[in-house]
Amino acid sequence: MKAQIRKNLCLVVLVLSSLLLHAQDNLMSLLEESEEPDTEYTIATFKSTRLMSGQSVEIPAAGVLQYVINHRFARITGGFYNIFGLDNATMRMGFDYGISKRLAVGVGRSSFEKTYDGYLKYKLLRQSKGAGNMPITVTGFAGMAIKTIAWPEPDRPNYFSSRLYYTFQLLIARKFNSDLSLQLMPTLVHRNLVATRADANDVFALGMGGRYKLTGSLSVNVEYYYLIPGQIVSPVYGEKVRNSLTLGVDIETGGHVFQLMLSNSRGMSEKVFITETTGSWLSTNIHFGFNINRVFTIIDKHNKK
Amino acid sequence: MMKKVFFCTAVMLLLLNHVVAQKYIARNGYIGFFSATPMENIEAHNYQASSVLDVESGEMVYSVLIKGFEFEKALMQEHFNEKYLESDKYPKSTFKGKILNIDELDLSKDGIYDVEVEGDLTIKDVTKHIKVMGTLQRKGDRIIAKTKFPVRVADYNIHIPAMVKDNIAEVVDVEVKVEYKPYKK
Known part of the structure; x- marks a missing residue:
């Protein structure tokens, strides 16, 4: 009988002590239980609003102005004489x-x-987890480009149109983890004027790409635009049109x-790099x-309560 | 024998009940931090901190979502989450501690009481034992807890790149203000 009591007492002490020992952990689980999901x-699927040549799902935050300078140099095959293309730059300056x-x-x-060029980007869906679960971010892109270079044949009738x-794009991306993000870009480029009847005015392409973060401040990026075959038959500046492939890093x-x-x-607008890429x-x-x-913050977020 | 088991169970249930009755809970608590350098001042505010306080034992726990910190500049907020705190990997920061002088306080009376709290602060994957001074204020059925304490950024595996070293303080001041209500199941 005495042994039985001692056994029971031991049990009670054990249970109580474990209760006390884990008091803080119990408070923590109580806290977690009462938290509403x-x-x-998801933030920062990509570091930039551009994947490389083309757009990413990202847009500047509300009230933020982004000044963008893009440069594309001539072909590296120009050799040292042209310092691997650097002698000859095309550049784009823009604001988002x-x-x-x-x-x-x-x-x-x-x-x-x-x-x-000018465009609108609208985030249709935002990747999220928790109470609202959405596996992907989808941004719609609608852009327009106006080529203003003098007509090569000014004597024939040329129309402004x-x-x-x-360009219309659906940018569909998923940030799989903090390092890896992938993006798909079904794209339509409409060209009012094409070289021959055999060339399509509406060119369909499927873009794909992604980034992999090596460190917090550095990522490697890939971007590829696949042209549905048979849409562009005429050469551009005497060369066959190819699919665009861009490799690079974000710093x-x-x-x-x-x-x-x-x-x-070589181009920095969709109609150039999707429908007029000729490099191999x-x-x-x-x-x-x-x-x-x-980036310049124009309108500060004042969240102070 | 059966009696004893019954007795033990009853005692434990009573005890558990007692423990629950002494608990206070806070949601939408405030945690902010301030970094001051000659280059710029940076501050961030979070109104989603939650906490449980046991006024009997003095035990207290805090939990806050890193993504809930709001900065004036969106890009700072992005870098804070992506590069410095890595909130995808470490979504929460927690504190588990105890009010050392809980026995000397009479929290049944309205008033402001100085408290000394000791416990473990976890930021990212680093847990450090800290001791901070603060106040508890009893106001009707509410209890308001306030504190300010410094946190050395480098202590918590947060690496600030050389390029922005002049803009971010090595030691940031953390401010906490939460209001507890009695916890009801």
């Missing part, structure tokens, strides 16, 4: 502005064929993102290029 939105959490507008001007190009500092890349495309990676007819983004 929140919708947690975040109107709201979901909507952004951009304008730019490229020295390549004296092209002006022939200078216009339109992030405090307020800048530098994107350095090699690409067989196999014959190293590729270009060095970079994008620099600098």
